[in-house]
Amino acid sequence: MSITRQPALLGTSGIIFLAVLFAASVLVPVLNLAVAPDSAVHVPTYVVSLLGKYLTYALLALSVDLIWGYVGILSLGQGAFFALGGYAMGMYLMRQIGTRGVYGDPVLPDFMVFLNWKELPWFWYGFDWFPFAALMVLLAPGILALVFGWFAFRSRVTGVYLSIITQAMTFALLLAFFRNDMGFGGNNGLTDFKDILGFNIQADGTRLTLFVLSALALGLGYVLCRFLVRSHFGKVLVAIRDAETRVRFTGYRAENYKLVAFVVSAMLAGIAGALYVPQVGIINPSEFSPANSIEIIVWVAVGGRGTLVGAALGAVLVNYAKTYFTSGMLAPYWLFMLGGLFVAVTLFLPKGIVGTYYDWREKRRRHDDIPAAPLAAPGPAE
Amino acid sequence: MLNMFTHARRMAGRALVGAAALALAGGGVAGAQETIKVGVLHSLSGTMAISETTLKDTVLFMVQEQNAAGGVLGKKLEAVVVDPASNWPLFAEKARELIEKEKVAVVFGCWTSVSRKSVLPVFKELNSILFYPVQYEGEESERNVFYTGAAPNQQAIPAVDYLMENEDVERWVLAGTDYVYPRTTNKILEAYLKSKGVKEEDIMINYTPFGHSDWQTIVADIKKFGSAGKKTAVVSTINGDANVPFYKELGNQGIKATDIPVVAFSVGEEELAGIDTKPLLGHLAAWNYFQSVDVPENAAFIKKWQAYTKNDKRVTNDPMEATVIGFNMWVKAVEKAGTTDADAVIDALIGVTVPNLSGGFSAMMPNHHITKPVLIGEIKEDGQFDIVEQTPGLIVAEEWSPYLEGSKDLIADWRKPLNCGNFNVKTGKCGGAGQ
Amino acid sequence: MTDTAMLAPSTPSEPAPAEKKELTEALLYLDAVTVTFDGFRALNALSFTVDPGEMRAVIGPNGAGKTTMMDVITGKTRPDRGDVFFNGGTTDLTKLDETQIATLGIGRKFQKPTVFENHTVLDNLRLALKGQRRALPNIFHRESAAARERIDEIFETIRLTEHRERLGGALSHGQKQWLEIGMLLAQDPKLLLVDEPVAGMTDAETAQTAELLREINANGHSVVVVEHDMTFVRDLGVRVMCLHEGSVLAEGTLDQVSANERVIEVYLGR
């Protein structure tokens, strides 16, 4: 695996990745603003917000890869952290609407008004102040991950058991957020945002800024993950993934290492969610649905588990395919393709696109070496 | 299903081009304008496909009919179908794609309120037109949206009146799925019932999650609630998927319509097609259209529809009628305005009147909602409805319910000079409470 | 977080006066340890002690409880009954978990060699090397010169210097065994528990391993070796203990033990 082999902080693939990101965050704005709309290379605004969405997904995938690829924690609840971050941002954006809601209530969001809520629930306080909301974007997922992980890892819930209870967690949250009594807008979620930090959320400028911010967040997120997995800490993580008992007998508190990774990953997911919401303009409980979380796993698997770059790549590819196939007459068939893709990848590219490429490169570099053992995570048998 | 593909194939070429044009380098303008593009934004996969697919077919059918009749403004119509896959953010994305990339003149789409809420900002920003064909909770009137489904006062309240007068109901169970439409409708009904002197303890409100499948406890509670000596009825705003297990449980626990009638607002011919209706005999539904409406217009429509779908069992339902009305209104408005330009059409639409399928006419009112008759039907063995009551006249939609605290002072009028969707008659200002 | 806690010696339950001397002198002290799995008695009132600096070989038929014994000592399995004390009775191992016991200075090599397959040999040793074990500090941990030297020494000892850049998973079976022993050394434990170190080794390798262990023991580490290979045990030339049905059958020099009737009967065979 490259993880233990790359000498520099960024491997070649990492550098390419960041370069592409940078290029995109420069070119897209230019092509959107400076180029005439009828020109062939013009990037229309909807493509900008589309790309922005992909980038947040990529960051989300990155967060999954950190714990799945390097610690072997297959979280089927990552969507929950993403959604929590999203809701934190959404609540801020709701408060920014102010009197521009259809009922013109200065404080209460519309959905509270027509459900005859009299005053703002306590947990909405402070969200009109951006720094607080931003803090919540990190804390809400972070604390959930901390509590959940502390219980789960301390009592050594591993493998598929962990996956199932993470799924139960996100499912419980799904049900909770669907309840209108919860005060998060129920099924309609939070929507009809007006502006963010005073900028009109629909203005092209804002969209581009959000796009660039997403690119930046993805870049930084990548560097952070790289740094983590290459540190001594990261080596322990991989060690835990491959032989947890060995790690314990070597004197490491595996649960603490897992916990740190889990919380960091949750926060990354939260940031992704926070950037996602203003770009798609809505956050609703379906983001918590277990199916979403599974799909994230698939992105990572497609791109290549345990390669970071692959995760991001997979997220963008799968979602582009989704956009592509859900239009026109292919629409009725796109689920076949998506499903087929998953099967094909697990069968023929078990290490994903990037992972396979690394293996191929390894083979060429070192003939004497047998390829590294597959990254099989612990199954229910153990 | 299949015919849908055969039909879709006609536009396969363009659709593919369109899809390819999304290739990020491309970006790009959709080609020649000798056709007028009509966007179709209904889920073809995921949980909502169950209801929305029919509406997609309906629009394709109407487009074909219109083209056969010579198109609009001498141009052929071209339907552009996308699949938002029951995924709300995807709705917004696809709406943007239709308007910005495909340059459609109008979009017919959405079923759930959340999907509508999700696309709203897009339509406002890009100033395009959405026709929304499903009965909904009201509390909304947007310049770019035309609501051809029923507002609560065009469905719920007449149904309750019918039960009071004809079934002498004194005790009410308001059972709904926990989302905005049932919540709002039940709030309105609760206020309405109380205004009619129904006592607090004679109203039972119950909410269940989406796709709730185990109804044993709740149905038993309803049974108990109904055995208090007063005639009891259930007003059901239960959402599509949960209905089948609900009615099956009613049947199992032997609750007959003669004991405790259930009147539903989201159960139509399509839904009944999936249920064994024998146990449901006599339970009611309130709509603005039933397939069993016995007028020549309807008969003709059903005939053409079944011919189009090559399926003589294929049912029609209320949202279909709403779609048809909306489509015809749009065509008429475009011809009136002589252009497909959004602003012109939006202005032209108000006041447009087209025949509905229940033998009358529906008009687009200044609040962007339409006038409708209200029909009450009892379920028959064959899964059709026996229309037991029809409001004599047409009912105008109350987009802002007078029974809700927040909206009792609001009105919508998109004509000049008011040109406002939430005008507050108290403060005389546009924009809700407007401090 | 718990590191500080684990260093504080937990007070042992007051043992009987008769044993006291033995207890306080012993590095490892097991008394009447019993472990049962759904009725099956893996350990049956097992009692023995290991003195500081001692090397002890443990033999016995399969299912005699050798591995279970190690599980109990290393905190992987909790005994149903009995005491397990470390450091002259100062620490009650039954109250600690694997990590704490490992940090106390008990290293274990598994029957099936377990090294970190996706790490280089070098990284395997780095991870094992005695030092910072806490999560957050290790994010910014830098390797000291001293550490590098120590690792080089170990490489010398375990004869894997030229393999340092290879993946652990790429090593041969025997090399893995040595790497694992090397990792034990890196932990610098007071007591090494070595489970079947020469399984699947050539005679040459076996001899080298015996050599290696004696060396380790010479440097003041106590060692407990579980092994079937009699020649190997003979090479070690240390006190031998034979387990049978979860308790000690015989103890003494290899000759004494292998002369024991019962041992011959249940284990060596005639």
Place this chain on the structure above:
Amino acid sequence: MTSRARLFPSLRVLCAALALLFAAALVGTFPGRAEAQDISGALGQFTSNKYDDTEAALGALALSGSPAAAGIVSALADGRLVFGGLPPRVFIEGEGGALLDPLTMQPVADAPPVKPVRVNNRVRRAIEAANGALSLVSPDAGKRREAALAVGRSRDEAALPALDAALAKESDPQVKSAMNLARASILIGKEGISPAERIAAVELVGAEGNQDALAILRGVPDSAAPEVKQAAAQAIEGIERNLAMWGMAQNVWYGLSLGSVLLLAAIGLAITFGVMGVINMAHGEMVMLGAYTTFVVQEVIRTSYPGLFDASLLIAIPLAFLFTGLIGVIIERTVIRFLYGRALETLLATWGISLILQQAIRTIFGPTNREVGAPSWMSGSFEIGHLSITSGRLWIIVFALLVFFALLATLRLTRIGLEMRAVTQNRRMAASMGIRTNWVDAMTFGLGSGIAGMAGVALSQIDNVSPNLGQSYIIDSFLVVVFGGVGNLWGTLVGAMTLGVANKLLEPYAGAVLGKIALLVIVILFIQKRPRGLFALKGRSIEA
């Protein structure tokens, strides 16, 4: 009184009929033998096809005592009463659509085009009432009893004399008690009767101890004497206490029934996931396929062999097992077998498969729900004490347990079962002993899928038959298996039942949603305590 009359509009009919019966009873003759009055007027009213007129006509019919009345009423009940022609006349539609004269029941010549007389709930109630009235004197004891109960529910004083008359003639003890009860129910609300009489009535009704009794007892007028009120209050209190206990039992029953559904959904997974370690996300779709098999079977039966409908499920069960089993084998051979030892990757592949299967069904059968009917022996409900048990649910519980023990037996007793356990415990060893492990794998996965298919047959009775059917069960199924302990069938049984009952005991207090959430949290916490589930397999710790 007035309010009650408004309550039961159809009572106008009932009272009329009863009054007449009373009159008849006095002269000792029965309407049947009385001179049949002219009912042509009543018949005429039917032709206006307005609900009010229809109801009035019913009243007139019941009064007329014409021998034809009963026939006409029942014809109306099942939609065989038709009208047409100029001037409009009423006919009864006989066998093969032949139009009969309602009076003579003779086929009429020159039959005009006709359409049925429309019926709504109100008219239906009127029909029931009329039938009730007509059958208070019916020769069939069952009918008389029904009628008595109907009268009792109506609690209409006008019915008293007729009731007394009928009582005087009644011989059958059951019917007698029913009539007495009816009489008491009426007396309780009647003005101006002696407290003693009323108290007696209260006690009689109170003894019933069910919901209806409660409703009746609450009807004691405020004018009643204090001691009466007190007696009623006591009775009510007693009944409520009693019912509360039964309510608890009822909830447990609901829980078991929900548990059996969970068990059905999960048991197949207990094989594919629990035994084989495949994280089978397509499991739900196997259930869905089973349900669709049932649909297809019923379609065939409806079109070709209507007589077999009641047997449709019995036919569907083996077919569903074989079909989904086959699909399972195909999936195992083409995908799963390449993924053994990569448990978490099976999750991805099977997830893909589930998407494909869903969309395939959507393409073939359309996205809308499909109708699966309930055979007669599965519909309706009955009472044990105050416990109401719906036969459909009962059968599902029975079926679930049957499947469970059948599976248990298969694994314990049959050769294939032995081989399955051998392979899952030690593949290489099994292989070396000449077991065709590939074949066994395929069979095991097929078995698991097949069972899921059978579950689908049962679930088609209580849930949507739609492409999304599987999705709604997959999460619960995994929870059940994990909660019970992977690889342990008994664990799955206990797990399913525990979760089911817990859910139903929570629901009344927390409500459906919060109850479910609470349950999920409980399971999560439980897994912390026992990371390997309820029935964890202990053993000498092996190296991970």
